[in-house]
Amino acid sequence: MGMVEKIRILLVKRGNISEAELARRLGMSTTNLYNRMKRDNFTDKDLQKIANVLGCTFEGTFKLTDTGEEI
Template identity: 40%
Template sequence: MSVSEQLKILCVKLGISVSELGRLSGKSPQAFSQKMKRESFTVDELKKIAEASGCKYIGAFELPNGEKVEY
């Protein structure tokens, strides 16, 4: 699932629009929409979006043995 798809689901679950999520994270709706189209979010931006929306962003790689490499 792409980051943009995840953000759209987040918006549905939070009951807000994608534009509102963009504003919460400090971006204009237009700039946020462009980032979603390009799939160009950095990990720091995703953390900021999570914090602004009252969520927690967890980014990690999980090895086949279950070990995690986290940010």
């Protein structure tokens, strides 16, 4: 499972957050986020920021802090 697929699963689990809303929370343009998702091109720093805004931790996988589920 690629990182983009994991991010999309997290967006659904966190209340059907749109990619545009995720971009807003990350402080980046929607176009920039869409391009990164299209190429599945994220740095570890990017993934840490995504984890922070979605209320989970990132350790190569995402782990929901409230349920402990790993994605």
